[in-house]
Amino acid sequence: MGIWSELCKLVRWLFRRPEPPPPPGTGQRYQASEQAEAQRRLLDQAQRLRDTQWHREPTQIVPTVPMTLGQRTGYGTRGHR
DSSP, X not given: OHHHHXXXXXXXXXXXXXXXXXXXXHHHHHHHHHHHHHHHHHHHHXXXXXXXXXXXXXXXXXXXOOOOHHHHTGGGOSTTO
């Protein structure tokens, strides 16, 4: 019976021990790989957007229209003062 109780104590002690910390630099490697993957996704998305018909259309230059006094002053709104 003494061996069984010692074995139970040993098993309880082993399960109570915390996990050892990961080796140094592990988190940085994960973060670097995730950042590289995110950058690839953004570059792929940008390339797809550049390939769309909308992007290939020429930009139309809109002539500038003089602003009215009300537009310049914000029509008297308080938020812009």
